[in-house]
Amino acid sequence: MSSIDEQVSRVNDSGRPPVVFVHGLWLLPSSWRRWEELFEDAGYAALSPGWPDDPDTVEEANAHPEVFAGKGIGEVADHYAGVIARLDRKPAVIGHSFGGLLAQILAGRGLSAATVAIDAAPFRGVLPLPLSALRSSSPVLTNPANAGRAVPLTYDQFRYAFANAVDEDEAKQLYETYAVPAPGRPLFQAATANLNPWTEAKVDTENPDRGPLLVVSGERDHTVPRAISWASYQRQQRNPGTTEFVELPDRGHALTIDHGWREVATTALTFVRRFQ
Numbered sequence: 001m002s003s004i005d006e007q008v009s010r011v012n013d014s015g016r017p018p019v020v021f022v023h024g025l026w027l028l029p030s031s032w033r034r035w036e037e038l039f040e041d042a043g044y045a046a047l048s049p050g051w052p053d054d055p056d057t058v059e060e061a062n063a064h065p066e067v068f069a070g071k072g073i074g075e076v077a078d079h080y081a082g083v084i085a086r087l088d089r090k091p092a093v094i095g096h097s098f099g100g101l102l103a104q105i106l107a108g109r110g111l112s113a114a115t116v117a118i119d120a121a122p123f124r125g126v127l128p129l130p131l132s133a134l135r136s137s138s139p140v141l142t143n144p145a146n147a148g149r150a151v152p153l154t155y156d157q158f159r160y161a162f163a164n165a166v167d168e169d170e171a172k173q174l175y176e177t178y179a180v181p182a183p184g185r186p187l188f189q190a191a192t193a194n195l196n197p198w199t200e201a202k203v204d205t206e207n208p209d210r211g212p213l214l215v216v217s218g219e220r221d222h223t224v225p226r227a228i229s230w231a232s233y234q235r236q237q238r239n240p241g242t243t244e245f246v247e248l249p250d251r252g253h254a255l256t257i258d259h260g261w262r263e264v265a266t267t268a269l270t271f272v273r274r275f276q
Contacts, residue, residue, distance in 0.1 A: 004083060007047040012088045016045035017113070017276045022080060022106075024097025024121065025182035026153055026162070028054055028061060031257050035094070035265045042269055044092075049083045051076050058180055065181035068150035072185045073098075074200035077105045084111045092272045096256045097121055097224065098186050101201065104236070110209030114275040116268040117232070118216040119224040119253055121186070124193040124202040125235050128227035136161035136223040136253075137187050146184035153179060165220040165252030170259060178257055205236050212242035214271040216264065218251035244271070 002010070011018045019039050021032040029048035036046035051071060055061040061068070080102060084091060093112040095103030100120025107115040122128075139157050140146045153161065155175050162179075163171035186201075193201040204210070213236055217229035226247060233245040246267060248255060255264050 004049050007049060008083065008086045011045040011047050014045040016043060018087050018089055018091035019044045019046050019272065020080065020084060020091045020093045021046065021048040022093065022095035022099035022102045023048065023050070024095070024099040025186065026158070026179055027096075027257070028058060028178070028180055030058070031096075031178050034261060035256070038262070038265050039269060042273070047083075049080065052079050055180075058178065061180035062152070065150040065152060068181050068183045070148055070185060071183040072200060073101070073105070073189050076186075077102050077200070080106055081109060081111060089113075092116070092276050094118070094268050094272075095120065097253065098190075101190070101203070104203045104213070104232070107210045107213060108204030108207050110207055110211075112211050114211055114272045115213045116216060116271055117213065118256060118264065118268070119218055119221050119229065120215065120232055121190050121224060122193070122201075122228050122232060123190070123235075124196075124199050125205075126228060126231045127194065128225075128231050130225040130227050132222040132225055133228060137191070140184040140187045141191055144188075147188045149184050150181040151184045152181040161223045162254040163252060163258070164222055165218070165250060166254065166258050174254055174257060203235075205238050208240050210239050210241050212271070212275045213239070213244070214268070215243075215245045216267060217245070217247045218253060218255045219247055219249045220251060221253045221255075223253040242275075
């Protein structure tokens, strides 16, 4: 994976409109590779900076899980804001899961030309807590000590949380190809957001500089069920900018990496093209 310096220089030198991809928990920037190629072919300059200290490969991540421990939402949001500040043009920002929450935080700071939040983790003010979401996060939230740890998912946990909408063979392939440990802290921050006025899991939904936003929901997502995505969309409708919602039928939380990724990427590209 090229360094952030190299990615920023390449994007600025290209003269093309930039698009920043933000991954969520249990994935790496490599989960966006096919998306980057699709957007590059469409005339954009793509970059996926990753979270601070992200390893280059899944193998390295699984060998050294400690590098993920302790990362929080505010630190990661500031990291991406710093990358965006180095771009010559305001980018589109596309995020998945906790990356979708981060994308909305960045948009709320006025840093995004257009934003796509895919199966995005909830923020303060988003109230629904479906049982499937609680079960998906239970590998982390059942032990308070996990707030300071990096936590991997077993295959069965990944199958339920990410890959419930694909067959067994694809689920195993996705797990082996993409799954890495993740910091527990963001899940605790999101889980307590509505109890903590000072939470980092908050979004400025009313900033007039937020820009256009698309919320994408997978119909069969266990981790971020439709109720959460819809509640996020309703909060975002307070903004004067364009705010839209799309539900993709028969799709789970792995919708950005499974065999149907192109449908999701095309949905995002079509939206971004309208505004950038």
